[in-house]
Amino acid sequence: xxxxxxxxxxxxxxxxxxxxxxxxxxxxxxxxxxxxxxxxxxxxxxxxxxxxxxxxxxxxxxxxxxxxxxxxxxxxxxxxxxxxxxxxxxxxxxxxxxxxxxxxxxxxxxxxxxxxxxxxxxxxxxxxxxxxxxxxxxxxxxxxxxxxxxxxxxxxxxxxxxxxxxxxxxxxxxxxxxxxxxxxxxxxxxxxxxxxxxxxxxxxxxxxxxxxxxxxxxxxxxxxxxxxxxxxxxxxxxxxxxxxxxxxxxxxxxxxxxxxxxxxxxxxx
Ligand SMILES: [Ca+2]
Ligand SMILES: [Ca+2]
Numbered sequence: 085x086x087x088x089x090x091x092x093x094x095x096x097x098x099x100x101x102x103x104x105x106x107x108x109x110x111x112x113x114x115x116x117x118x119x120x121x122x123x124x125x126x127x128x129x130x131x132x133x134x135x136x137x138x139x140x141x142x143x144x145x146x147x148x149x150x151x152x153x154x155x156x157x158x159x160x161x162x163x164x165x166x167x168x169x170x171x172x173x174x175x176x177x178x179x180x181x182x183x184x185x186x187x188x189x190x191x192x193x194x195x196x197x198x199x200x201x202x203x204x205x206x207x208x209x210x211x212x213x214x215x216x217x218x219x220x221x222x223x224x225x226x227x228x229x230x231x232x233x234x235x236x237x238x239x240x241x242x243x244x245x246x247x248x249x250x251x252x253x254x255x256x257x258x259x260x261x262x263x264x265x266x267x268x269x270x271x272x273x274x275x276x277x278x279x280x281x282x283x284x285x286x287x288x289x290x291x292x293x294x295x296x297x298x299x300x301x302x303x304x305x306x307x308x309x310x311x312x313x314x315x316x317x318x319x320x321x322x323x324x325x326x327x328x329x330x331x332x333x334x335x336x337x338x339x340x341x342x343x344x345x346x347x348x349x350x351x352x353x
Contacts, residue, residue: 130148130344154338165201170189180227181263182202199229210289217288242306270318271311272311295308
């Protein structure tokens with residue numbers, strides 16, 4: 085009797101364990117979706133996007149972030165970056181993308197030891213250059229060390245590679261670049277902002293992410309699956325949220341939806 089009872093008890097436990105194991109396996113194979121967030125802008129700025137998914141969400145966000153967006157000149161980007169990327173612990177400095185280094189705002193330029201204007205969506209991918217438009221959009225422009233910026237070049241993003249000198253833990257190989265961990269999510273959200281913001285209007289290319297790492301001058305940026313994982317692994321920081329707010333309040337009057345709602349990355353892609 086006792087043995088039978090044990091067997092009876094064991095069976096449901098075994099089934100539950102299998103189910104739990106199956107669930108565990110599934111969750112380790114797919115990225116854990118970013119938790120749904122609510123922001124103060126959901127009932128105003130984002131009201132036509134909230135509740136949508138897929139191409140409907142992407143299209144709605146394109147309209148929202150393009151409408152009445154202001155543009156600045158490439159020369160004005162220098163001073164804007166001194167505000168958007170100011171070191172929270174030292175108002176004389178900016179924090180550099182990829183390396184994480186804090187460097188004097190006055191060291192902007194093109195020499196070794198200077199910082200310059202990194203186009204996270206490489207300007208050759210779609211050939212938009214530095215004319216006012218995608219080439220001057222602060223949502224993907226960041227101060228970066230001149231040498232690190234040069235090493236990144238126009239490479240697509242992917243995991244792996246060897247250590248970038250002065251790169252703060254960034255890696256690179258012949259066809260891709262991986263920022264340091266703390267910048268991985270930032271990069272993903274900047275790239276995906278560009279894909280939503282630029283859809284072929286205004287004489288500029290329709291920018292889109294894809295799964296390649298050899299996109300060259302085509303208007304694509306890889307690797308989408310890696311960017312999605314980076315968005316999950318490195319959620320928006322206070323620094324990133326502040327720069328989104330400064331761009332919205334002071335410069336362009338549009339927002340990066342993926343900083344406000346990182347879960348919208350999975351909802352679209
Ligand atoms: Ca980050
Ligand atoms: Ca696009």
